[in-house]
Amino acid sequence: xxxxxxxALDLSRAQFATTSIYHFLFVPLTLGLGPIVAIFQTxxxxxxxxxxxxxxxxxxxxxxxxxAIGVATGLVQEFEIGMNWSVYSRFVGNVFGAPLAIEGxxxxxxxxxxxxxxxxxxxxxxxxxxxxxxxxxxxxxxxSAYFILVANSFMQDPVGYKLVDGEAQLTxxxxxxxxxxxxxxFGHTIFAGLTAGSAVVFGVCCWHFLRRSxxxxxxxxxxxxxxxxxxxxxxxxxxxxxxxxxxxxxQPMKIAASEAQxxxxxxxxxxLFQIGGFSQSDPTPSTSIEIPGLLxxxxxxxxxxxxxxxxxxxxxxxxxxxxxxxxxxxxTIYWSMRAMAxxxxxVALVGIVGAILMLTRRLTRWRWFLWAGVANxxxxxxxxxxxxxxxxxxxxxxxVQGLLETSQASSPNVGTTWVAISLGVLILLYLVLFxxxxxxxxxxxxxxPLAPSDDPGDAVPAVGY
Numbered sequence: 001x002x003x004x005x006x007x008a009l010d011l012s013r014a015q016f017a018t019t020s021i022y023h024f025l026f027v028p029l030t031l032g033l034g035p036i037v038a039i040f041q042t043x044x045x046x047x048x049x050x051x052x053x054x055x056x057x058x059x060x061x062x063x064x065x066x067x068a069i070g071v072a073t074g075l076v077q078e079f080e081i082g083m084n085w086s087v088y089s090r091f092v093g094n095v096f097g098a099p100l101a102i103e104g105x106x107x108x109x110x111x112x113x114x115x116x117x118x119x120x121x122x123x124x125x126x127x128x129x130x131x132x133x134x135x136x137x138x139x140x141x142x143x144s145a146y147f148i149l150v151a152n153s154f155m156q157d158p159v160g161y162k163l164v165d166g167e168a169q170l171t172x173x174x175x176x177x178x179x180x181x182x183x184x185x186f187g188h189t190i191f192a193g194l195t196a197g198s199a200v201v202f203g204v205c206c207w208h209f210l211r212r213s214x215x216x217x218x219x220x221x222x223x224x225x226x227x228x229x230x231x232x233x234x235x236x237x238x239x240x241x242x243x244x245x246x247x248x249x250x251q252p253m254k255i256a257a258s259e260a261q262x263x264x265x266x267x268x269x270x271x272l273f274q275i276g277g278f279s280q281s282d283p284t285p286s287t288s289i290e291i292p293g294l295l296x297x298x299x300x301x302x303x304x305x306x307x308x309x310x311x312x313x314x315x316x317x318x319x320x321x322x323x324x325x326x327x328x329x330x331x332t333i334y335w336s337m338r339a340m341a342x343x344x345x346x347v348a349l350v351g352i353v354g355a356i357l358m359l360t361r362r363l364t365r366w367r368w369f370l371w372a373g374v375a376n377x378x379x380x381x382x383x384x385x386x387x388x389x390x391x392x393x394x395x396x397x398x399x400v401q402g403l404l405e406t407s408q409a410s411s412p413n414v415g416t417t418w419v420a421i422s423l424g425v426l427i428l429l430y431l432v433l434f435x436x437x438x439x440x441x442x443x444x445x446x447x448x449p450l451a452p453s454d455d456p457g458d459a460v461p462a463v464g465y
Contacts, residue, residue, distance in 0.1 A: 009410045011419040012084040015426065019076050020392075021385055022430050026070030028384050031145055031190060032197020033063045034138040038131070039224055045131050055221050058449040059201060064119065065440045069433055071112075076426065084419065088399055088409035095161055095170045096151050099177070103147035111140025145193075146186050153182035155400050156391070157250045168403070181250065184243045185391075191236035192387070196380035198229035199347055202354060204445045206373030209364045217449060222363070226355045233348035240344070240387075241298050248299040248307070251401065253317075254394030255299045256310045257330045258337040260285070263309040270294035273338075278331040280311070321402075328396040336393065339386035343379045350376040 037060045044052035081089050089096075115137040121130045153176075154161075154168075160175030161168045170176065205222035209215060248255045256262075259270060262283040269290035277285030293303035300306065310327060317326035350372055357363040364370070399406040 008414055008416045008419050009407060011416060011423055012080075012410050012414070013406070015084065015419060015423040016077070016080050017392075018423070018430070019073065019080065019426060021388065022434070023070065023073040023077065024384060024388055025381055026066050026073065027145070028189070028193040028196035028380060029066045029200060030063070030070050030141055031193025032195065033059065033066065033200060034134075034141055034197070035194065036197050036201055036224065036228060037063050038134045038138050040221070041131050041134060043224075045127055051217055051220060054217065054449040058444075058447070059204075059221070061444045062200070062204075062441060064115075065437065065444065067115070069437050073430065073433065084411055084414055085399075085409055086411040086414075088404065091167055091404050091409070092154065092400060093167075095154055095168050095176065098170060098173050099147040099150040103144050103151075107140050107144035107147055109140075111137045111144060114140060142190060145189055146182070149185045149189060150177055150179070150182045153179050153185055155398075156185075156395060157181040158400060158403055163403075168400075180246055184239075184246055188236065188239055188243055188387075191232055191239055192380065192384050194228055194232045195236060195344070195347055196384065198225040198232065199351075199380045200377050201225040202229060202351070203374050203377035206370040207445070210367065210370050210374070214449060215364060219364075222354075223358065226351060226358060229351040230348070230355050233344065233351050237341075237344055237348060240341075242301075244298040245301050251394065252308045253310065253313045253326065253328060254333065254390075255295075256308060256313060257328050257333040257394060258390065259295050259307075260330050260334050261295065261307060261309050262311050264306065264312050265309065266296065266306045267293050267304050268295040268299075268307045270298065274334075278334065280327075324397070326397060328394055333390055333394050336386045336390040340383045340390060343383035343386065347376060347379045347383065350379075 037056055040052050040056040040059065043049070044056060114133045117125070117133040118130065118137060121133060125133070157179055158168070159179045160170060160172035162171050163169070176182075202222055202225040205218040205225065208218045209222075244255060259268070260274070260277050260283075261268060262277075262280070269292045271285070272289045272291065274285040274288035276282055277288070295307055296305040297303045310330070314326055318324065353369065354363065354373060357366060357369060395401055397405050397407065399409045
């Protein structure tokens with residue numbers, strides 16, 4: 001039997017991975033659903049058509065459920081960094097302090113304050129002011145994501161620092177805030193969020209089409225969702241491929257591992273699927289379906305570009321950093337890359353087909369496609385989780401690229417027993433929260449937006465200008 005985690009380090013990694021992945025289920029939907037709800041309310045403000053107001057309240061409820069659980073699950077990570085990863089926290093604390101303080105004291109308070117005004121401001125604020133509170137809250141969620149990604153980008157590409165007594169000291173906040181990795185990661189994350197938000201809105205609409213429930217009303221929401229989904233999901237595929245060029249420059253080991261490319265090559269193919277070839281002892285796959293030159297294009301922008309192999313990169317790392325195994329988990333990275341790419345491509349395909357059916361007025365008649373639209377809700381989250389796994393596993397064995405190894409970053413005084421207990425508690429708690437989230441989302445997504453409500457705030461919309 002294989003032991004998945006036997007030391008405090010292994011358990012700490014499992015714990016942070018569990019909480020990070022679970023929290024990241026809520027991040028893209030928050031980033032993407034908020035703007036769509038704001039678009040609905042903007043359309044109501046401009047037209048005073050009550051249908052848009054009903055859609056604002058309907059999807060706004062789903063947004064708030066997701067936001068609340070996302071905030072609760074994200075707070076745990078801050079405590080884990082200090083308690084389970086004290087060496088890492090001490091090493092990067094002087095760098096992380098600036099972006100995380102800005103995120104906590106500015107961006108998070110911006111989004112939470114104005115979201116609170118939006119929640120409780122119905123019938124109290126003018127229509128224009130009330131709409132502004134939602135757009136400001138959306139801007140706050142995007143700003144919050146940016147500053148967190150700035151902190152994470154230092155782990156991927158350390159910039160704007162110097163080492164003082166074995167610790168990283170921030171020397172340029174502007175270099176940190178404007179690093180290429182942070183900017184690319186932010187763009188990729190926002191596109192992924194908009195894809196997730198629009199896919200969820202479209203999936204909910206498809207569900208109501210299947211039930212023949214308020215078809216005219218949800219057709220409006222479906223049109224907005226597809227207007228966002230089609231271009232954003234397609235652009236994100238292009239944007240992600242260009243991100244690969246930066247990754248090849250800064251983390252060539254990650255690119256080589258994503259293809260299980262053991263030897264340096266030119267005109268390197270990209271395998272759609274392969275069996276075997278994931279270890280130095282077995283570098284040649286027994287089965288592989290390849291597209292010639294595609295890996296070179298993704299990594300260098302040229303079909304004839306050179307991609308460094310894992311063996312050569314391992315030797316370079318040994319020469320520069322000293323003896324050790326600098327290979328990441330190749331098979332995990334290989335399949336994470338494909339899960340991200342394939343799921344993202346399927347989302348774009350569903351959006352394109354949906355747009356065609358919408359334009360030809362056949363959307364509600366193709367029930368098999370409506371079921372595909374409902375199932376499509378899952379795919380953006382699969383892509384996001386796989387992309388996050390690719391990003392973090394691909395950096396191993398480093399927790400800060402080239403500066404601090406993961407094996408050296410955990411808290412030396414935290415024992416296996418306490419980490420195991422806390423991991424078990426968190427898994428149990430997160431399972432409960434997951435069930436609660438599913439029940440609430442299912443309940444409110446299946447409601448009739450035009451049904452009478454007991455909420456007195458629904459009686460009269462915000463008025464005035």
